[in-house]
Amino acid sequence: MSKPSFNPPASYEAAMEELEQLTSRIESGQLPLEQLLAGYERGADLLKFCREKLQAVEEQIKVLDAGVLKPWATE
Numbered sequence: 001m002s003k004p005s006f007n008p009p010a011s012y013e014a015a016m017e018e019l020e021q022l023t024s025r026i027e028s029g030q031l032p033l034e035q036l037l038a039g040y041e042r043g044a045d046l047l048k049f050c051r052e053k054l055q056a057v058e059e060q061i062k063v064l065d066a067g068v069l070k071p072w073a074t075e
Helices: 010-028 033-064
Strands: none
Touching: 010 033
16 A cells, blocks of 8 residues: 655645644544555655744744844743
């Protein structure tokens, strides 16, 4: 059984929303085993997508801040 190709979401926000919905369905305990496995695989792909997006943003911030990642200011 081969893994289907990853269909990326439109944005980070869309990925997070899909991941939250997927998590709720998985945690409900109502999915058949095949759907549970497919959901887990999709969730892993979405998580990787989100991590890559966050890493890209972090790299852009480093460039903008001349290579120094500054801590968040608390108000």
